[in-house]
Amino acid sequence: MSFTTDTLEQDLKTQEYKYGFITDIEADSAPPGLNEDIVRFISAKKNEPEWLLEWRLKAFAKWKTMREPKWPNVSYPPISYQDIIYYSAPKPKKVLNSLDEVDPELLATFEKLGISLDEQKRLSGVAVDAVFDSVSVVTTFKEKLSELGIIFCSFSEAVHNHPELIKQYLGSVVPYTDNYFAALNSAVFSDGSFVYIPKGVRCPMELSTYFRINALNTGQFERTLIIAEEGAYVSYLEGCTAPMRDENQLHAAVVELVAQKNGTIKYSTVQNWYPGDKEGKGGIYNFVTKRGICKGDNSKITWTQVETGSAITWKYPSCILQGDNSVGEFYSVAVTNNMQQADTGTKMVHVGKNTKSTIVSKGISAGKGQNTYRGLVKILKKATNAHNYSQCDSLLMGDRCGAHTFPYIEVQNSSARVEHEASTSKVGEDQIFYCNQRGLSSEDAVNLIVNGFCKEVFRELPMEFAVEAQKLLGISLEGSVG
Amino acid sequence: MGRGRAIGGGDCLKMTTMSDTNLKYREAALAASQHPQPDWLKLFRSRAWNEFEKLGFPTTQHEEWKYCNVRPISEGEFQSPLVFSQQTNGYIENLGDDDAYLLAFVNGIYDITASKISDAPVGLTIDSLASVLKNIPDLVKPHLANYANFEGEAFVALNTATFVDGAVVRVADNVVVEKPIFLVNYTTSGTAAPVRNLVIMERNSQATVIEIFLSENETSFSNIVTEIVVSESAVLNHTKVQLEGGNANHISTQVIEQSKSSVFDSQNICLGASLARTTIYARLGAEHIECTIDGLYCLNNNQLVDNHTTIDHAFPNCNSFELYKGVMDEKSTGVFNGKIFVRQDAQKTDSKQTNQNLLLSDDATINTKPQLEIYADDVRCTHGATVGRLDPNALFYLQARGIGAEEARSILVHAFANEVIQRVKPVGLRTELEKRLYQKLG
Numbered sequence: 001m002s003f004t005t006d007t008l009e010q011d012l013k014t015q016e017y018k019y020g021f022i023t024d025i026e027a028d029s030a031p032p033g034l035n036e037d038i039v040r041f042i043s044a045k046k047n048e049p050e051w052l053l054e055w056r057l058k059a060f061a062k063w064k065t066m067r068e069p070k071w072p073n074v075s076y077p078p079i080s081y082q083d084i085i086y087y088s089a090p091k092p093k094k095v096l097n098s099l100d101e102v103d104p105e106l107l108a109t110f111e112k113l114g115i116s117l118d119e120q121k122r123l124s125g126v127a128v129d130a131v132f133d134s135v136s137v138v139t140t141f142k143e144k145l146s147e148l149g150i151i152f153c154s155f156s157e158a159v160h161n162h163p164e165l166i167k168q169y170l171g172s173v174v175p176y177t178d179n180y181f182a183a184l185n186s187a188v189f190s191d192g193s194f195v196y197i198p199k200g201v202r203c204p205m206e207l208s209t210y211f212r213i214n215a216l217n218t219g220q221f222e223r224t225l226i227i228a229e230e231g232a233y234v235s236y237l238e239g240c241t242a243p244m245r246d247e248n249q250l251h252a253a254v255v256e257l258v259a260q261k262n263g264t265i266k267y268s269t270v271q272n273w274y275p276g277d278k279e280g281k282g283g284i285y286n287f288v289t290k291r292g293i294c295k296g297d298n299s300k301i302t303w304t305q306v307e308t309g310s311a312i313t314w315k316y317p318s319c320i321l322q323g324d325n326s327v328g329e330f331y332s333v334a335v336t337n338n339m340q341q342a343d344t345g346t347k348m349v350h351v352g353k354n355t356k357s358t359i360v361s362k363g364i365s366a367g368k369g370q371n372t373y374r375g376l377v378k379i380l381k382k383a384t385n386a387h388n389y390s391q392c393d394s395l396l397m398g399d400r401c402g403a404h405t406f407p408y409i410e411v412q413n414s415s416a417r418v419e420h421e422a423s424t425s426k427v428g429e430d431q432i433f434y435c436n437q438r439g440l441s442s443e444d445a446v447n448l449i450v451n452g453f454c455k456e457v458f459r460e461l462p463m464e465f466a467v468e469a470q471k472l473l474g475i476s477l478e479g480s481v482g
Numbered sequence: 483m484g485r486g487r488a489i490g491g492g493d494c495l496k497m498t499t500m501s502d503t504n505l506k507y508r509e510a511a512l513a514a515s516q517h518p519q520p521d522w523l524k525l526f527r528s529r530a531w532n533e534f535e536k537l538g539f540p541t542t543q544h545e546e547w548k549y550c551n552v553r554p555i556s557e558g559e560f561q562s563p564l565v566f567s568q569q570t571n572g573y574i575e576n577l578g579d580d581d582a583y584l585l586a587f588v589n590g591i592y593d594i595t596a597s598k599i600s601d602a603p604v605g606l607t608i609d610s611l612a613s614v615l616k617n618i619p620d621l622v623k624p625h626l627a628n629y630a631n632f633e634g635e636a637f638v639a640l641n642t643a644t645f646v647d648g649a650v651v652r653v654a655d656n657v658v659v660e661k662p663i664f665l666v667n668y669t670t671s672g673t674a675a676p677v678r679n680l681v682i683m684e685r686n687s688q689a690t691v692i693e694i695f696l697s698e699n700e701t702s703f704s705n706i707v708t709e710i711v712v713s714e715s716a717v718l719n720h721t722k723v724q725l726e727g728g729n730a731n732h733i734s735t736q737v738i739e740q741s742k743s744s745v746f747d748s749q750n751i752c753l754g755a756s757l758a759r760t761t762i763y764a765r766l767g768a769e770h771i772e773c774t775i776d777g778l779y780c781l782n783n784n785q786l787v788d789n790h791t792t793i794d795h796a797f798p799n800c801n802s803f804e805l806y807k808g809v810m811d812e813k814s815t816g817v818f819n820g821k822i823f824v825r826q827d828a829q830k831t832d833s834k835q836t837n838q839n840l841l842l843s844d845d846a847t848i849n850t851k852p853q854l855e856i857y858a859d860d861v862r863c864t865h866g867a868t869v870g871r872l873d874p875n876a877l878f879y880l881q882a883r884g885i886g887a888e889e890a891r892s893i894l895v896h897a898f899a900n901e902v903i904q905r906v907k908p909v910g911l912r913t914e915l916e917k918r919l920y921q922k923l924g
Contacts, residue, residue, distance in 0.1 A: 390679060397859065399483065399859045401857075402855070402857040403856045404856065406848070407851060407852060409849065411848045411849075412846075414841035414846060416841070418869040420866060424861060
């Protein structure tokens, strides 16, 4: 797959959301609403052991006592949690051995999304654990990975096959008490991915999951857990598209990463959910809790995200740098166009000695989009020689959009070095003029400038994602420069 | 008296649930309302009191007070300033030998014997607020309590309800005041002193105003609100110097309203008090304004100093600059929160904000949050924040040249802090501040 000006132009012509379609699969859903019975229903549906049900119920009890956070710099009508369907699964089938057994309609959907499984399987060498709505339908490359002792499966499978790992790590990074949406997720999470890389193993391929929200009115509550044991390495990709909808859909996922001594986890996201139409109607509410812990010495966690979709994004992938010499990185491109709102950033909590963190955040606002960077850099008392570098740049297009920066810096150790820089600017008319002179259309010129602005982040992405991200950026900003 | 009813009557029921502290402030508010003053002010006061009663003192649950625990104030036992025994001698410490006008206050109440305003030129009004309210209230009517909004601001509400006196400085059209104007307040031990200052710069005028806050060493609580109006083409140099005693609590709110082509150039120097919070809000309400808000905080012991600044760009073509420097030693905590708003119409805004912090001890803490909120596209806004310690290479360089470690450290810290002190206009005060900085940092 290569990126050319032609394909971009074609994409730009399709002003409407490219991936908006609904696949009609008879869903096996819970009735709308949320109470203890629903939690039990979900747990029973998934044949979960008693301890997990108890954990869900504790989370639900906690959730009932919590209030929805109001501090993010976003506004939206109140969410009615009793109107949401908390469980929906594609019709259960027998265990699948090959793609032929998969519902052809489902396959067609993937085809439209451009992530045809067999193509992926054959050409790209990427193992795809496709999550369609809430239940994993097919998992590829599993056998190959299992030879190395790598576990890459759906969360429910992991609960049955590796309960000791789930028991040990579930909620260890993001406890169910963490925040409102994490508690909600802990109570009703449907499925997700589980990755375990054993000691000393370098995962030979990029692991990838495509999430997709499907049945109408179904909130999706994914739960991802990735563990890199001592000296292990894994690169995990997450990419999202969702069909066009009028009603807002709530997505409250939780991602937990654990990196042991010398372990490395790279977590990359391209998020392209339906952002709503020009008037801000519809669109996904993306309220996600992502956190990684660098448990052992010399461990490293890198978050890379390209956020172009969703009506509202509320997401702070964070790193707790507990081990000495551990490294946390956060690279982000967030685009808001039309009525989109994003309040995103990261938290870097330095606990161990000689810990390092890097934050590069690029925000692009166009139309009436509101883009907020909110970050915390915390250097605890014992974290000697900690170093943080943060850079937040905003690009504004149009005079009705906004770019905001809320960096919190808390330092309790005098040997710390913390640097924070932020700038805000607009796409210069002279820059566009320069490109126009050389025969580039204004639209192409803007794409060129924006891609240059985001280069620092894109180069952190795995190749296929970098291409997709560039394309997405072009589509997202369509029509923002006149 | 209508005013008395609004405060004292009507809501007697609430009194039973109110804490002793609040009762004391209620008495103070009631007493403040008995002083001679125009009716419009009484109305403000009663609304402000209701607001304070509704809000109570802020807690750390409040985002704006997250790092600033005001428990020493909310749980402190303070006397109302109305019963103080005024000590008239020697409380104004040596503040440099500048030839200046001086307005002195003890616990926010005008002290005529210590003041020096006899030779004020035509066009310069410097007077006590109480006397202005009694004799020429129309002078302050368009401004007093007009800028410092007490809604949601407990300390401004409390000040508005309880202040008795303060300073009024008014410079008439086209008047240039050569000599600096010093406004000095001294708070005595165990007192809760509300201070209300108002500076009015009329069109095309120029002046230098210095606010200085002192106190005794034992615990006290000064609650200051300063409203500053800079009219068209006026230039104001403003310095706030906070040198209160080691156990004092100092809460100050500064609100600046700027008009077209005006210049406001300020420094906020904070060396004293055990708990000090300064909130500065500058509204750039027209085009071609220049606003500079600089600050320095040097802390040791258990000091907690919190600086919150907001620069609100509401119109196009304005520039703002902000440089805040902090030195934290021993177990002190520094807090900085600088907000810059650029509203939708404020195109061509140029705004630069810098916060630099030096941590000299492993027990010191800094919490900084430089914040930008931008709603216009054709702007240039940058902000930066740094936290670090003294550069070991620089220390080594000095030591290699025969300068002892202690002195080398002192030289470097001074070089760091001096950038802000150098901007203080009156030479005598500047020299005195440099001296005090040396003393403080050892």
